[in-house]
Amino acid sequence: MDGGKHVLVTGGAGFIGSHTVEALVARGDRVTVLDDLSTGRRDNLAAVESAPGFTFVCADATEPIALATPPTHIVHLAAQVSVTASLADPLTDLKKNLVATLRVIALAKEARARVVFASSAAIYGDGPLPSHESLTPRPASPYGIHKLASEHHLRAAALNDPAGGLEAVALRFFNVYGPRQSPSSPYAGVISIFLARALAGEALTLFGGGVATRDFVYVGDVARAILAALDGPAIAGEAMNVGGGGATSVRTLAETILAITRSTSVLREAPARAGEIVDSRADVTRIAERLGWRAEVPLAAGLEATAAWVAGVAGA
Numbered sequence: 059m060d061g062g063k064h065v066l067v068t069g070g071a072g073f074i075g076s077h078t079v080e081a082l083v084a085r086g087d088r089v090t091v092l093d094d095l096s097t098g099r100r101d102n103l104a105a106v107e108s109a110p111g112f113t114f115v116c117a118d119a120t121e122p123i124a125l126a127t128p129p130t131h132i133v134h135l136a137a138q139v140s141v142t143a144s145l146a147d148p149l150t151d152l153k154k155n156l157v158a159t160l161r162v163i164a165l166a167k168e169a170r171a172r173v174v175f176a177s178s179a180a181i182y183g184d185g186p187l188p189s190h191e192s193l194t195p196r197p198a199s200p201y202g203i204h205k206l207a208s209e210h211h212l213r214a215a216a217l218n219d220p221a222g223g224l225e226a227v228a229l230r231f232f233n234v235y236g237p238r239q240s241p242s243s244p245y246a247g248v249i250s251i252f253l254a255r256a257l258a259g260e261a262l263t264l265f266g267g268g269v270a271t272r273d274f275v276y277v278g279d280v281a282r283a284i285l286a287a288l289d290g291p292a293i294a295g296e297a298m299n300v301g302g303g304g305a306t307s308v309r310t311l312a313e314t315i316l317a318i319t320r321s322t323s324v325l326r327e328a329p330a331r332a333g334e335i336v337d338s339r340a341d342v343t344r345i346a347e348r349l350g351w352r353a354e355v356p357l358a359a360g361l362e363a364t365a366a367w368v369a370g371v372a373g374a
């Protein structure tokens with residue numbers, strides 16, 4: 059086992075979580091997943107269920123977290139992930155996205171565990187592009203506010219740690235996509251929704267006419283970034299962008315997906331969704347310098363892999 063790491067992955071049964079868990083198990087780490095299965099699925103973990111050192115705990119991360127064996131590292135992914143849902147119900151978002159982080163910090167202090175936290179591009183709001191970590195964040199949704207507040211709590215916990223040396227890294231994910239991203243909720247990621255609809259011959263909706271741009275990053279690249287942050291030099295509460303560094307409009311994305319799937323689905327326009335940022339693109343120099351990470355999977359290749367997965371699920 060890699061230096062005796064025992065990694066707790068909250069939200070490990072979810073989309074990004076299950077890819078991260080597979081990568082950790084593959085290199086021999088001991089892994090505990092804590093997930094309430096609110097949006098995650100146990101079968102996302104089918105490939106690792108019987109691996110040595112793997113444990114699944116069905117629990118709510120907003121409650122105090124107690125494990126039989128303390129972790130050496132924590133990847134905190136459990137969250138309410140929809141910007142739109144956070145606007146409709148900010149109090150639930152506060153609980154799931156901020157209270158849960160405070161539970162993780164309490165455990166990290168007790169266990170002396172390094173924390174890698176899933177933050178988001180949503181903390182930037184509509185600021186200058188590309189978004190650099192030194193910019194003043196201006197989140198435009200409760201989701202972005204609570205992700206940013208979580209980052210501040212992690213940094214403060216690291217600075218004020220009486221024992222010294224609490225390590226925490228916030229990774230600001232841009233738009234992550236890939237296999238296992240559920241298309242079933244209206245708040246699901248745009249790529250999984252478009253692929254499912256294109257394959258079913260249903261119309262693709264372009265909110266705000268599809269002029270918004272996003273920096274899409276493949277889930278396998280994101281899992282590698284998480285592992286790099288777990289293994290990298292000690293960092294007391296620093297934030298780093300995780301994106302591809304490019305910008306693709308939602309309309310271009312829709313047209314690419316129709317071509318890849320050879321779909322005859324129509325594109326229809328609808329008003330922009332409230333609270334959403336228009337343009338988003340990461341400056342990825344910091345993570346390249348600090349952790350030697352950069353995205354490797356081009357959008358076309360990632361879309362092909364995701365389309366194959368969506369088609370498999372639809373045909374299963």
Ligand code: NAD
Nearest residue numbers: 069071072073074093094096097098118119136137231234
């Ligand atoms: P997901 O919904 O697939 O994963 C979230 C997981 O957390 C699910 O398995 C869910 O069951 C679990 N969960 C939710 N609340 C919980 C709670 N209170 N206790 C225990 N488990 C709980 O979403 P994802 O896309 O894999 O997102 C993972 C993380 O990455 C989230 O923190 C999200 O905010 C962040 N993020 C995602 C994206 C993206 O593009 N997908 C972008 C930026 C940030």
Ligand code: UD2
Nearest residue numbers: 139141178179180233245246247248251263264265270308
């Ligand atoms: C994603 C993450 C969110 C947050 C943010 C960071 C998801 C589900 N959410 O939010 O957690 O961290 O990134 O910036 O991954 N759109 C359409 N038609 C559709 C669906 C979406 O036009 O059917 C548009 C939508 O209006 C937006 C873009 O596509 O302009 C991306 O939407 P999204 O929901 O995939 O992701 P986003 O950026 O709101």
